Amino acid sequence: MTASLSARHLPPTPFLAVDAAIVERNLTGMADSAAARGLSLRPHAKTHKVVELAQRQIGLGAVGLTVATLGEAEVFAVSGVKDIFIAYPLWADEGKGARLRALTENITLTVGIDTEEGARQLAATTAGAPVGVLVEVDSGHHRSGIAPADAGVLARAAADAGLDVRGVFTFPGHGYGPGNRGSAAEDEAQALAVAVESLAAAGLAAAVVSGGSTPTAAAADASVLTEVRPGVYLFNDAQQLEMGTCGWDDIALWAVATAVSRSGQHVILDSGSKTLGADRLAWATGGGRLPDHPDARITALSEHHATVEFPAGAALPGLGELVRVVPNHVCAAVNLADELVVMVDGAVADTWRVAARGRNS
Ligand SMILES: Cc1ncc(COP(=O)(O)O)c(C=O)c1O
Incomplete structure (x- = not known):
């Protein structure tokens, strides 16, 4: 992908x-x-x-x-x-x-x-x-x-x-x-x-x-x-994956992020908690998961930074590379987005408006 x-x-x-x-x-x-x-x-x-x-x-x-x-x-x-x-x-x-x-x-x-x-x-x-x-x-x-x-x-x-x-x-x-x-x-x-x-x-x-x-x-x-x-x-989402409710192939939504900084085995993506949501249950292995790098872990999320640690020896995404990130709790992530970009066979086909976003009252 x-x-x-x-x-x-x-x-x-x-x-x-x-x-x-x-x-x-x-x-x-x-x-x-x-x-x-x-x-x-x-x-x-x-x-x-x-x-x-x-x-x-x-x-x-x-x-x-x-x-x-x-x-x-x-x-x-x-x-x-x-x-x-x-x-x-x-x-x-x-x-x-x-x-x-x-x-x-x-x-x-x-x-x-x-x-x-x-x-x-x-x-x-x-x-x-x-x-x-x-x-x-x-x-x-x-x-x-x-x-x-x-x-x-x-x-x-x-x-x-x-x-x-x-x-x-x-x-x-x-x-x-x-x-x-x-x-x-x-x-x-x-x-x-x-x-x-x-x-x-x-x-x-x-x-x-x-x-x-x-x-x-x-x-x-x-x-x-x-x-x-x-x-x-x-x-x-990543919670369902880590509980065993679903497999990787059943995950239908992810954030698309850019690798913006790196140092050693540590990469920063531009999908922070304002994109992914901040939910992290006690048993979660991190702040979300990367389908194309299943052994990497999001060790910290701040508003605009996801800090990702890759195992020793793993190939890291290059600066500017696009990386898919599955949020821990998809409801929280969707509530932060105006629209969802619909992909068919890996290409953008449509957008869906998150029409009930923010309708909390
Ligand atoms: C009252 C109620 N019903 C149904 C659901 C849906 O469950 P799930 O989020 O596990 O799909 C929720 C989720 O929070 C809920 O609060």
Whole structure:
């Protein structure tokens, strides 16, 4: 690939490039895998934030999209997506309540809840509009979400406040770690099963039982879940590679950087944290990975510098040479870019606007 990266016809570095064929393969693979197990697929669009990709996901059979924010929901609703789940316990003040009500005029809208106060607030500011809710339960990630056995009490309070309780969801984010995927998927199924029972005890049916995440999607228990919400899978990233969720050939997005300085076995690339994002989980081997130099490590990232150490004796990129860099966490990198450069057979074919970029509120 390095050989085919010539500066001609390319935008100035650093920029984010996407291999269209690999994206398509990843999209199709997840769609087929979910369908084969009878699971609905509701991809998390915060990963790509691109309208063309959302439309392709829906075209391949996704039942709708997951988003993290109201702003993201608005972007995708305008683009024609008809069913959106805001998988976040948002606080619906008057302003957000009005925007949620407006969304329900055009789409089927579902919002996460995990407190009675949040549910009552949502009911009050969206009164009269068909806002559905899923109760979020904690399956081991210990972020938002209540204890699964308490889901029924919250669901009952939400229903009594006038909300349409559609089911339960969880995010098994503790699956992010080498060797954690299988046990996190088991935790996910167990937590959701308890939550479904808890709703039943409160006299409420859970039509939607939604789990998620790219690392756990392949192990999602279809005897409990009705739906999965992976996001990263269409691009993959260095985290997925280092966890073993994907191989090098499954990575569809990378930054294209220029080698701007070198000394000994140490090279500086112009893709710093303002290009790659700064995420670095404790077990990550560095600040990203270089597909054409798999033994090199990004030992430090500052805003505009990636410091890369090459093993003794390894051939280094020359000054001015273009180098591909896979970000640790692709969602963070995409959120920093105005557009993605689409490559077909190693040549620039198109650009996709990161339309929902920065829509954090
Ligand atoms: C609530 C929720 N659902 C689904 C996902 C998608 O999981 P992944 O990023 O592993 O693809 C995320 C990611 O952060 C999430 O927070």
